[in-house]
Amino acid sequence: MHTDDLGKLVLRATLAILILFHGVSKILSGPGYIVGLLSHAGLPPALAYLVYVGEIVAPLLILFGVWSRIGALIVVVNMLVAFGLVHSKQLMMINDTGGWQLELQGFYLFVAVAVLLLGAGRFSVGGKNGFLN
Template identity: 55%
Template sequence: MQNFLRNDDLGKLILRLTVGVLILFHGLHKILNPASLDFISKQLTGIDLPPVLAYGVYLGEVVAPLMVIFGLFSRLGGLLIFGNMIFALLLAHSDQLFTFTNTGGWALELQGFYLFSGLAIFFLGSGRWAVRQD
């Protein structure tokens, strides 16, 4: 029983599934509503970046979560999620960086969760329960 309670691979699987599934919902929304990329394109042009980079959201919110969920190059998937969240914070949430909610929480808790969880997956790797251990 003690070995089960100290199972790093199970912890990695739970983290991978939680982050991967939750961020994949955001990617599926963008697939089903491609007009949502217009906002991202406008934000990119506002900082002199080409609007075609908006399609990178599919890497960070569809491909990367699938990599993480299945444990297939999950370190790269975690890094892509981390990068995706850096762009999200810079483009859409920079004005909320130092703000709190009415209940005292950080206004960017969800974004922070994805940002740091992606980074954790990058450092931890997939664990044993994966298509490909890394």
């Protein structure tokens, strides 16, 4: 029995569900924090609304396996922006328990890279492992 497609489903669901929690939080609290970060960095505040694409739309694409590679690419970009705007000072830091300070963010980034490379597998709305799925 081949379990590759089941593994892809578990990987996709884990990434999507965990990032969706962040998206729901942004819906409830609004983009004000992100607007402030972007303004402070000299970037247009309107870009803050892209966080909804990265934390709501992209995870849903990944979860259902519809354009999951595009969704994963969006999450990768979203995480790289988060690293740059919020976490740059923590890149080389270790936390109190000896782990990387950014292990959660790193997990999101590298799992998104894995989904980007692997695709959705057959347990997806598309049911194929085409280029976009």
